[in-house]
Amino acid sequence: MKKFVNDPQQYVPEMLKGLALANPDTLTYVPEYNLIMRKDAPRDDKVSIIQGSGSGHEPAHVMTVGKGMLDGACPGDVFAAPPMDYVYETTKLLAGPKGVLLLVNNYTGDRMAFDMAQEMSQADGVTVKTLFIDDDVSVQDSTYTVGRRGVAGNFFVMKAVGAAAEEGADLDELIRIGEKVNSVTRTMGLALTACTPPAKGSPLFELGDDEIEIGVGIHGEPGRRRAKIAPANDLVDELLDPVVADLPFESGDRVALMVNGLGGTPISELYLVYGIAHEKLAAQGITVARSYVGEYCTSLDMAGASITLVKLDDEIERLLDAPAEIGYRIF
Amino acid sequence: MKKFVNDPQQYVPEMLKGLALANPDTLTYVPEYNLIMRKDAPRDDKVSIIQGSGSGHEPAHVMTVGKGMLDGACPGDVFAAPPMDYVYETTKLLAGPKGVLLLVNNYTGDRMAFDMAQEMSQADGVTVKTLFIDDDVSVQDSTYTVGRRGVAGNFFVMKAVGAAAEEGADLDELIRIGEKVNSVTRTMGLALTACTPPAKGSPLFELGDDEIEIGVGIHGEPGRRRAKIAPANDLVDELLDPVVADLPFESGDRVALMVNGLGGTPISELYLVYGIAHEKLAAQGITVARSYVGEYCTSLDMAGASITLVKLDDEIERLLDAPAEIGYRIF
């Protein structure tokens, strides 16, 4: 393994420390709970929004803490949901009069930690609600009952409720908005290479020199099937077709299109993918009204990409358009 | 090679098309010259700023075209300076009454193309000046006469002159500012892996499983020496020590610190590196007043990072702080 890492066990804390040092005016770091929080949180005039998740998906979610986005993020170790305590303590720390919204990508570990933390902080008198995000179309609901995973589409829920919270919306309103955005958001990803968790020190799975993994999870979970590498046009079909068919998205729809890099794929390739996807959608009469190209929810150093579509209405478009200030990516 | 690519020869054009499709309101794409330009350029009230360079360094420089940054970028193929014609035609297209500033990273090919284009457009009556950027401390001046390379530090020159141009500064003033910023900017990079140009289809050099390349160029040119992978603390020393010693940066200095990813290194590692570098500087009495963590000037999918320091004064700090609007990275 060749990485910038000292002790693999300190990978997450050292990253969080760096993030805090880079944003001294806006972020506070609470090492006990892997917590990155806004300096001005909790505020009396807005609901506090918290995301947990495992680490290794950066910028999600510690780097999207800021005005118009999250109030705090308390990730677990790489690919592990946070211990319940982190969520519970974070919830108490960020509890204000308007309450707390927990954003949870739909995974067993995350659900459990957040359920327990919600119960316990409610017992303490905190008003808490939880939004589950499950945008990944690669997992077919029918076969299992754990349901779909939450992946890059989480960004749109976070952005929309973040903007609404900033405007003063109450907890129920945020739940309404978040559920609506989640219900019109669909994602599909594929991996060109496996990722290497620092503590493991070797790739999480083996992929041949000409193999790709279609429908891969953001934790290196294998996808639905393995295939041969193909031209970008075909790879975009693999991503776009199941996404479009699922909601389904239809001629006349206005959408947000996100091409999300999984960590090891350069931005040049992501724009190439974006261009192809944009034109394929146009050919189906679907208008891309907002575009997102870059890294939003990664899987460490995995090469690959996911495509997310969000069906827009006036309300969602307005919330996505609202300003946000986050420490990540400064120009 | 596993990449999102159709025809390697169309890699750059397809990326540029994607970029233009993602930013229909602000950017124009002129396929003949690989040109991405602001829709509102050239303007009467500001100098037009143009950067060329090879492709494969994205977001540099096609993705930093926008208000407060570049007016146009006309890159060559991957790692190749643009053909002289591209620069010449772009210069003519963007020539306004206040003239044109060409930003050139100091490489033989780029210098020649820009020199020729400058001569030719001056002959056409256009007012053109050129700024050369050479921030890379890994190349020792003494041994050669081509001089240092321009690498990620280019960003600071671009940002400063971009902001000043927006305020109406004239060409001579931009040259003064750009030369000043370049003179206080130093960068050093290292690669953990080689990059794979799409047209070549295989890594540009071979690195063992435990080897790194110190002082690597952003075109996959080998660096000054090969070393064994080491803990992040030691890798930061490899990057920071030569940078600090070079200007030199001294106790009492205020600096901007950039940790730039070379393409394949996840942002989590970059923040980890940032934290270490920040603290090492603090221990030397050097204050980090502005921080930049992310990908600014990459080398395709190369894993690795560079560290840039800029010695700040009030003028530079003000210009770096000025707003900029670019199509890249939307939240």
Add this chain to the structure above:
Amino acid sequence: MTSPSFRDTEFVVREIAQTCLDNEKQFGDLDSVVGDGDFGYSLARGFEVVVNDWDSYDRSDIGTFLQKIAVAITGRIGGTSGPIWGTAFIRAAGVVKGRDEISGDDVVAMLRSAIEGIKARGNADVGDKTLLDALVPMTDAAEQSIASGQDAAATISAAASAARAAADATTSMIAKRGRASYSGERSIGSPDAGAVAVAVILERLDTDWPNRITEEVETP
């Protein structure tokens, strides 16, 4: 002054902790076949805390002691395993609250309660290819052994054999819970990491049980 039961309880917890520390890599590798590879790491980081803070846990009674262990685990283990293993310890603790002596039947009751807790927490059942698929057969075996009058050593042996057989049998199962379930049919062919962990712990317990210290030792 701790009772024999308390010392046995301490011994068992310590064995669980040490097994998780010693098998971090194996457990992680098992989880990376169709999971995300962090199972070994998560358990090791949690039980590391248990080992490091060993002397500090409140030992007023067995229930309290196990509850403190549960809190330590919940505070440090993330992923699915934190809530699952934390819940197991909390439930087991609840059965023997305030007690200083426990019987074989109590142990079975503790295991049953832990199992019910895991099922509820994970919305899972036997057959879903989780650690339940080793835990339940192993508890059945222990119960039978005790009912037929076997001693602790024989009971642990029986439980260990049952756990191993059951863990091996998860290989042919399709995962219906947890991250492994996303890969559907592809989860067939490798055993469940959690079930194997249960087997490895029981086997170690079986080996070490005769060598445990049964008399209280005065620390000088």
Add this chain to the structure above:
Amino acid sequence: MTSPSFRDTEFVVREIAQTCLDNEKQFGDLDSVVGDGDFGYSLARGFEVVVNDWDSYDRSDIGTFLQKIAVAITGRIGGTSGPIWGTAFIRAAGVVKGRDEISGDDVVAMLRSAIEGIKARGNADVGDKTLLDALVPMTDAAEQSIASGQDAAATISAAASAARAAADATTSMIAKRGRASYSGERSIGSPDAGAVAVAVILERLDTDWPNRITEEVETP
């Protein structure tokens, strides 16, 4: 109606172009040892245009023809090679402006002028480990051969041998210009990509020269 000299010029340009197309990979690999690997790609993309638009170039005279080739190259080849090779063709064109017939001495003059152009453009000289290190010895050999009364075929053979020997000799040189120079001492041990390209082109010309079409063919 083109002259014999014109047909020879066309033949030579065509050979240069075809060699660059056929050796894209080799030239690129040479450039990746201590450079950035794009040398083959850059030349191929430029000479591809030359081959594709072959019939469209203004053939009023040899000078004009070569100048159009130069423009095509400059418009498509990036990197260092665009300006370098473009300059070479422009300078060669300048020597035979308006001419329909050229002698061996003219060819030497064209090469000398191209060399001066490259030197000026690249601020480089013999010994810097660039294509000049093949081009100059090769021109010297051609000049000598012509001076001693050899015919074109023999002159090309002599030039090819000189180019190859000189290209091989760049292996032990340290690069002082271009991207290879950044690696300092590490540039020793592999030949310069540009110099090798000159040798490969000359060797091919040497092989194909006897088979060129010397009479004008009426296209039906």
